[in-house]
Amino acid sequence: MFSFKLQQLTVGLLLSVLLAVLPALAAPGAHGPNGEHLTGPVVANTQLAPRFETFSEQFELLAELYDDRLVLHLHHYASNQPVADASLELESAGLTAQARYNSTAAYYEITEPALLQLLQQPQQHELVVTVLTAEHADLLLASFQLSQTATPHASEHDHQHEHDHHKHSHYASWLAALVLLALAAGSGYWFGLTRAARRL
Structure with a gap:
């Protein structure tokens, strides 16, 4: 019984962390090109220069x-x-x-x-x-x-670096979410095996 409750507590804690962290990580425009926090979304300019x-x-x-x-x-x-x-x-x-x-x-x-x-x-x-x-x-x-x-204005040549930064930020966000999900699933599987072994 104690192992089962510990399993529920661990999985619940990991899922809570996931739900709390994911919106902050995946929010568009969460960071600027120099890593500073932004208060609003950043719209990337997709127009290429002639x-x-x-x-x-x-x-x-x-x-x-x-x-x-x-x-x-x-x-x-x-x-x-x-x-x-x-x-x-x-x-x-x-x-x-x-x-x-x-x-x-x-x-x-x-x-x-x-x-x-x-x-x-x-x-x-x-x-x-x-x-x-x-x-x-x-x-x-x-x-x-x-x-x-x-x-395009001359400054847009430099804005392309900002656009690339946000692309990499989104990739990192989804990777972090997948890692947390894997940890939650792995802990549940491990506690399940422990509980089954104690029954034998």
Whole structure:
């Protein structure tokens, strides 16, 4: 009788902990990107920035257009390793702009207003990107046309990290819930075996 009551008490306690912890863990927007607690739900921005891609035998380039900058991600084509020591120049419709490397964010960016204004026009743009490194010189060709949707703000590039943080938080929440359920089931099974053994 004592073992049965102890079994009920243990299972009940674990389920109570589960019910108390799960809402706090699974609540949307429970934590911010730096781990701070938030009082309200956070709506993740799912709109992707307008972009274009191009590659050659040496390099591959992904560019994202924001309202105040063009972000350029340059990688070696063979190894997919980022290139941090290149000179990048973009030309379109007679306009040229030099990219500046952002060592903190590990990408290149162009902030030339005239070129950004050109790329934000909803028409076909032919682009030439000149890439110079200590070992290679290359020309990358691309076409780009802005859709009718609005160009995302520059801050939304950083908000993607916040969105990823919330995705991982939800995965951790469900994992914690499954662990607690497994503990509850396992304790019930163990006490059941103990009770059966004492009857023999």
